[in-house]
Amino acid sequence: MSALAELGNLGKSSAARPTKGAPNGHRPKATRPKDNRAAFIFLAPWILGLIAITVGPMLVSLYLSFTDYNLIQDPNWIGLDNFTRMFGDERFWNSLGVTLTYVIVGVPLQLGLALIVALALDKGLKGLAFYRSVFYLPSLLGSSVAVAILWKQMFGTSGLVNQLLAVFGIHGPGWISDPSTALGSIILLHVWTFGSPMIIFLAGLRQIPTMYYEAAAVDGAGRITRFLKITLPLLSPIIFFNLVLQIIGAFQSFTQAFIVSGGTGGPSDSTMFFTLYLYQRGFGQFDMGYASAMAWVLVIIVGAFTAINFYASKFWVFYDD
Numbered sequence: 625m626s627a628l629a630e631l632g633n634l635g636k637s638s639a640a641r642p643t644k645g646a647p648n649g650h651r652p653k654a655t656r657p658k659d660n661r662a663a664f665i666f667l668a669p670w671i672l673g674l675i676a677i678t679v680g681p682m683l684v685s686l687y688l689s690f691t692d693y694n695l696i697q698d699p700n701w702i703g704l705d706n707f708t709r710m711f712g713d714e715r716f717w718n719s720l721g722v723t724l725t726y727v728i729v730g731v732p733l734q735l736g737l738a739l740i741v742a743l744a745l746d747k748g749l750k751g752l753a754f755y756r757s758v759f760y761l762p763s764l765l766g767s768s769v770a771v772a773i774l775w776k777q778m779f780g781t782s783g784l785v786n787q788l789l790a791v792f793g794i795h796g797p798g799w800i801s802d803p804s805t806a807l808g809s810i811i812l813l814h815v816w817t818f819g820s821p822m823i824i825f826l827a828g829l830r831q832i833p834t835m836y837y838e839a840a841a842v843d844g845a846g847r848i849t850r851f852l853k854i855t856l857p858l859l860s861p862i863i864f865f866n867l868v869l870q871i872i873g874a875f876q877s878f879t880q881a882f883i884v885s886g887g888t889g890g891p892s893d894s895t896m897f898f899t900l901y902l903y904q905r906g907f908g909q910f911d912m913g914y915a916s917a918m919a920w921v922l923v924i925i926v927g928a929f930t931a932i933n934f935y936a937s938k939f940w941v942f943y944d945d
Contacts, residue, residue, distance in 0.1 A: 689917040694910045706917035716918070718893050719901035722807060726897065727874040730814040735866055738818040742825035743855075756826070760819035772813075772883030776800060779809045800884050803894040810880050810895055821866040828862035829855070857942040864941045868933050875926050878903065898922060 689706055691699035710716045741759055762771075778784045779799035786796035799809045836854050845853070856863075878899040881889065889896030889904070898918070906915030 685916040685919055688913050689920050691913045693912040693916075695912055696910075699913070702913070706914045707921075709914065710917070710921065715893065715896065715901060719889070719896045719898045722894065722896055723875060723877075723898040725807065726811060726814070726877065727871060730811040731867070731870045731874050733811070734815045734818050734870060735821055735863070737815055738822035738866070739825050739859075739863075741818065742822050742829055745822075745826055746829045756823065760823055762817045762819050769879060769883055772880050775809070775813050775880070776884050801891055803892040806885070806891055806894045810884055813880055813884075814874065814877070821870060824862055824866055825859070828859050832858045860941045861943060864933070864937050868930060871929055871933070872926055875899075875922065875929075 688699060690701060690703055692702050692705075693699040745755055745759075780786075781798040781801065783799075785799065789796040797805060799805045832855065836858075837850055840850050840854060876899060877897060881895045881897040881900045882903070885891075885895045885900075887900075887904075889900050899922070902915050902918045902922070905911045905918065
């Protein structure tokens with residue numbers, strides 16, 4: 625028998641033999657690893673918490689926003705009446721104006737101060753970890769009741785601020801009892817809690833390659849030019865991130881206004897934040913339907929501001945890639 629015939633017979637015999645482990649000679653199909661179960665098991669607590677603590681209450685509040693509900697009687701469906709009542713509610717529009725002023729003035733001032741401090745700390749100061757912790761500490765305490773009470777004492781008629789002004793012969797007003805300065809005092813408290821965005825700015829500054837600054841210095845660019853042409857463009861994604869977070873947080877501010885004003889939003893509703901008025905309607909007047917409608921209006925406003933920021937970001941946010 626020739627060698628070609630032997631090879632032919634070998635091929636036939638191998639083709640006739642079924643593949644080991646595969647019935648009827650078929651090759652086994654590749655099986656997908658069954659690791660999804662483990663992922664779902666680990667995600668289950670978070671998913672349950674999301675449904676029970678976040679999604680569930682949101683859906684209930686959405687239903688209550690279309691009802692007349694006072695916590696005692698069953699909800700009575702009234703459709704869009706809660707939303708239409710807002711158009712004639714002067715305190716609603718006043719609270720919205722106070723909150724917008726707080727956001728539009730306080731957020732840029734806070735981010736500006738945070739960026740200035742981050743630029744100063746980025747110069748390689750000794751004891752950087754200590755300074756970073758000290759500047760970050762107000763962010764941890766800024767929304768607490770204790771700091772709000774301290775702020776109320778400092779800016780009172782006989783508080784620490786007026787005592788310091790008296791040393792220079794200046795008679796300070798009652799900062800939190802004067803409608804013209806009460807909101808400014810709370811905005812100052814918000815600006816003081818600049819530690820969180822400052823830490824993020826500092827991390828972003830550390831990621832900018834030094835070769836850009838070296839090349840600009842060789843070309844004769846000054847500090848201001850390097851800041852405007854290198855630092856700001858490369859830091860713009862971090863600025864955008866901080867801007868979105870701080871705007872959302874500012875719209876939700878409640879503790880500062882509640883403590884400083886004693887829960888009244890005074891004087892003359894000058895510190896009547898949107899969330900504070902929502903609290904008064906819901907837990908003071910037990911008008912839960914109206915309060916739920918206000919909550920969803922706040923969700924829409926925050927979503928609109930966030931959408932505008934994302935749309936505008938394509939005109940000023942620079943991504944290195």
